[in-house]
Amino acid sequence: MKFLAGENIAELLERLSSRSEVWAPRELRGSGGTVMFERWRSGDPLDLEHFASISAKDMVLPRTEKLFGFSYAFGGAAVGNPFGTPAEPAAGTPAEPAAGARTAGESIRITAAEPAGNVVLFGARACDAKALDVLDALFGQTEGKGYNDPQYRARRAGLTVITLACLTSDPACFCSSFENGTAEKAGSDLILYPVDGGFLAEAVTPKGESIIESGVNSRDKDDSAREPGDGDPETGEAASGPTLFEESGLEMPVLAVTAMVEGLEGLRQKLAAIFDDLEFWQAETEKCISCGYCTYACPTCHCFNIHDEMRGDREGERLRSWDACMFHLYTQETSGHNPRPTLAHRYRNRINHKFSYYPENQGEILCTGCGRCIRGCPVGLDIRDVLRQAVEASAGPGEGGDR
Amino acid sequence: MTTVPQAGVKATDPLVPEPAKVIKVIAETANIKTFRIAFDEPSLMAAFTFLPGQIGQLGILGAGESTFAISSAPSGRDGIEFSVMKTGVVTSAIHELRAGDPVAVRAPLGCAFPTDDWRGKNIVLVGGGIGMAPLRSLLFYLLDNRGHYGDLTLVYGARTPEDLCYAGNRCDWEERPDLDFTATIDTVCSTWDGCVGLVPSVVEKKAPSPDNSVAVTCGPPIMIRYALESLEKMGFREEQVYTTLERRMKCGIGLCGRCNLGPKYVCTDGPVFSLTELRALPNEL
Numbered sequence: 256m257k258f259l260a261g262e263n264i265a266e267l268l269e270r271l272s273s274r275s276e277v278w279a280p281r282e283l284r285g286s287g288g289t290v291m292f293e294r295w296r297s298g299d300p301l302d303l304e305h306f307a308s309i310s311a312k313d314m315v316l317p318r319t320e321k322l323f324g325f326s327y328a329f330g331g332a333a334v335g336n337p338f339g340t341p342a343e344p345a346a347g348t349p350a351e352p353a354a355g356a357r358t359a360g361e362s363i364r365i366t367a368a369e370p371a372g373n374v375v376l377f378g379a380r381a382c383d384a385k386a387l388d389v390l391d392a393l394f395g396q397t398e399g400k401g402y403n404d405p406q407y408r409a410r411r412a413g414l415t416v417i418t419l420a421c422l423t424s425d426p427a428c429f430c431s432s433f434e435n436g437t438a439e440k441a442g443s444d445l446i447l448y449p450v451d452g453g454f455l456a457e458a459v460t461p462k463g464e465s466i467i468e469s470g471v472n473s474r475d476k477d478d479s480a481r482e483p484g485d486g487d488p489e490t491g492e493a494a495s496g497p498t499l500f501e502e503s504g505l506e507m508p509v510l511a512v513t514a515m516v517e518g519l520e521g522l523r524q525k526l527a528a529i530f531d532d533l534e535f536w537q538a539e540t541e542k543c544i545s546c547g548y549c550t551y552a553c554p555t556c557h558c559f560n561i562h563d564e565m566r567g568d569r570e571g572e573r574l575r576s577w578d579a580c581m582f583h584l585y586t587q588e589t590s591g592h593n594p595r596p597t598l599a600h601r602y603r604n605r606i607n608h609k610f611s612y613y614p615e616n617q618g619e620i621l622c623t624g625c626g627r628c629i630r631g632c633p634v635g636l637d638i639r640d641v642l643r644q645a646v647e648a649s650a651g652p653g654e655g656g657d658r
Numbered sequence: 659m660t661t662v663p664q665a666g667v668k669a670t671d672p673l674v675p676e677p678a679k680v681i682k683v684i685a686e687t688a689n690i691k692t693f694r695i696a697f698d699e700p701s702l703m704a705a706f707t708f709l710p711g712q713i714g715q716l717g718i719l720g721a722g723e724s725t726f727a728i729s730s731a732p733s734g735r736d737g738i739e740f741s742v743m744k745t746g747v748v749t750s751a752i753h754e755l756r757a758g759d760p761v762a763v764r765a766p767l768g769c770a771f772p773t774d775d776w777r778g779k780n781i782v783l784v785g786g787g788i789g790m791a792p793l794r795s796l797l798f799y800l801l802d803n804r805g806h807y808g809d810l811t812l813v814y815g816a817r818t819p820e821d822l823c824y825a826g827n828r829c830d831w832e833e834r835p836d837l838d839f840t841a842t843i844d845t846v847c848s849t850w851d852g853c854v855g856l857v858p859s860v861v862e863k864k865a866p867s868p869d870n871s872v873a874v875t876c877g878p879p880i881m882i883r884y885a886l887e888s889l890e891k892m893g894f895r896e897e898q899v900y901t902t903l904e905r906r907m908k909c910g911i912g913l914c915g916r917c918n919l920g921p922k923y924v925c926t927d928g929p930v931f932s933l934t935e936l937r938a939l940p941n942e943l
Contacts, residue, residue: 365675561673571719
């Protein structure tokens with residue numbers, strides 16, 4: 256395995272940033288210790304010790320993203336105030352507008368969103384990288400029941416993930432509950448294992464290999480349209496300086512083992528068994544205040560809203576923004592009916608989506624055990640306790656303890 | 659900003675709608691209008707196909723889009739119709755539209771009624787209020803392919819005569835010898851000399867045989883509930899009964915997360931479900 260000296264990290268990021276945006280974890284100034292993935296610029300400090308508060312999912316699903324722009328070409332009457340009170344024709348009287356009116360109005364022009372550029376995500380953890388792999392199962396599809404998200408796929412294709420392996424874990428971490436735990440490689444292009452004086456570097460994908468070989472990611476700026484999983488083209492460009500990666504005989508460090516939730520096998524059936532036990536879900540969500548933090552901090556939560564923003568009366572954008580299944584309005588229908596009217600309903604859906612529905616539909620658990628929802632919850636709701644109690648409750652009365 | 663040919667954008671991104679125009683507005687009731695729209699791009703209009711039960715997103719750029727059943731005939735070549743009840747922000751904006759006004763449409767979305775599987779069977783349609791919209795499209799399809807189906811029965815009800823949609827079609831449906839059509843209203847009314855009674859009880863009185871039959875119901879939730887009870891009482895089994903669901907939707911392609919019933923998404927797995935399928939799903943209607 257190759258070795259990257261700790262003092263060469265800055266030079267590596269420097270080289271990477273000549274061709275890509277680089278995002279890396281650092282402490283926010285004046286935040287008193289809040290670490291976030293931020294756009295890295297030459298000279299910026301890094302924090303490779305602490306865990307970033309919010310996941311890196313906005314590398315592929317920005318919190319607000321333009322879907323397309325639009326404009327109205329005025330050929331006739333103004334579009335009118337779309338929120339105004341209309342003058343109603345008499346009820347029940349079929350109104351027959353003038354024939355030929357079809358060409359008299361305005362027309363719409365739709366303009367595509369700017370293509371995504373290349374991004375290097377440096378210092379992600381295995382749980383962040385795996386989350387991208389989990390999201391690929393839904394957003395990366397090009398066929399199926401309409402699943403087709405070209406903007407996601409373009410961002411994903413332009414993204415290179417350099418993961419920092421975890422030698423220690425935080426009390427809220429629980430990735431070891433899942434198959435590979437801290438040794439998970441899915442979603443990473445290159446993994447850095449901390450060792451004395453630096454890092455051992457393991458390439459997982461051709462993108463990762465090219466970084467070790469040339470010290471930079473070899474993807475072109477204009478290569479954003481490629482599909483994930485496509486091979487990497489050789490750019491023929493020489494590395495900007497001698498290689499930063501040396502041969503090394505150092506041994507692999509021992510990875511962390513986190514807290515675990517036991518009994519997750521067969522969880523889908525267990526959750527189905529307690530689906531109608533609304534009292535269980537009420538008890539679990541008693542202290543929840545429906546703030547939605549867990550969904551925003553989560554690396555795999557991906558629900559979104561779509562909304563239009565106008566600039567003046569003839570131009571605008573259609574945007575999509577992160578939404579949260581914990582919000583009352585998320586499923587509220589115009590009639591006032593809400594299929595998930597209480598917190599208990601909404602949290603039940605959130606847990607089932609992560610551990611039952613998504614696994615059933617996409618073959619992946621929609622959780623990587625990063626623990627962010629636990630660390631940041633303002634009322635101390637711990638998803639691990641909920642899972643443990645769900646497992647217990649599904650075993651039936653008599654076996655389940657107090658909850 | 660890159661300008662892309664309209665068709666090209668759509669071909670790659672299902673979240674990007676097609677520019678279209680309203681070509682006709684029909685006021686059905688005090689708060690329901692039917693909008694016939696046509697894509698600006700004639701080749702798209704010519705190539706557009708859908709099957710009854712499928713849905714679409716009709717919207718005004720700047721105001722937003724909402725999901726509606728396509729209520730026109732799949733065989734229709736001169737536009738796509740959506741029947742819209744004025745309820746919220748987007749539907750109020752849509753109700754302001756006049757012929758010639760620009761709209762943005764994403765259609766068709768979702769799954770259709772399994773009309774191929776129903777060939778050779780008798781079909782009973784049970785509709786209430788705006789719930790007639792998808793059934794209208796289905797009825798057009800069945801009438802267009804009349805030879806493939808057995809007896810056709812339609813019971814369509816609304817609160818008052820003024821709340822019944824599709825006056826333009828009802829005369830034709832009443833006159834057809836190959837369709838048993840009953841329009842009904844909830845309570846006696848001086849301007850109505852037709853059938854009076856709640857839809858489920860009218861269906862029970864008509865008592866279509868469940869033998870070799872399929873029943874399809876759509877309407878207000880309370881009507882659906884009693885219609886299902888009536889149908890079961892009459893001997894219809896779960897697998898003979900279909901409905902089409904409504905949910906708050908945004909993306910229409912199974913990504914944004916809100917319209918699920920358990921692991922199924924109403925926008926892509928539905929909106930059409932058999933009662934067998936529905937009863938296997940979590941009860942979160």
